Amino acid sequence: MSHKIVRWTNGHDSRGNTCNANQGRMWALGTPVSVSLAANQSLTCSLAAATRPFAVDGNTAPGALTGASAKVYPNPELPTSVVYDLTFQYSIGGDTQRNVTLAALPVGLGMSRVSQYQVMGQFGGADAAKPHLLVAYPVQAPTAGAIAGVAALSCS
Secondary structure (H helix, E strand, O other): OOEEEEEEOOEEOOOOOEEOOOOOEEEEEEOEOOOOOOOOOOEEEEEEEEOOOEEOOOOOOOOEEEEEEEEEEEOOOOOOOEEEEEEEEEEEOOEEEEEEEEEEEEOOOOOEEEOOEEEEEEEEOOOOOOOEEEEEOOEEEOOOEEEEOEEEEEEO
8 A cells, every 4th residue: 555545533632623523633654755757748637535524613414525626737937847727626514516626736755835726746666657645635726725635546
């Protein structure tokens, strides 16, 4: 197994923070792998696994991540690194079949803030030519409010 995604729920942490069955804490774990691409190369990624998106305030039952894809390509501003375009679809509460498309997101340990979205992506796996893109996505849904989840996308 090159990755694992987890949503922990309905409990409390060592700091005394609690979460109900509709909330949670999420992790995406994997063996880090470094991916580099030549100027004319790219990777195409598709959804392999995901947690159910949950409302941060816990007032809405968890929803579904119904699809996700990404294209990874060399960063035009820093050719020694890569960026990715991410598209995903989710439903939660009154927010049905919502589509999100974000472009030129950096890969790494930092959070990328684009408009009302925050996304963090990192590569994991045993093969740099076929890595998994592990993505955490806290986003603002129109009616459910702040939602979050994690996904693993298989790339080739």
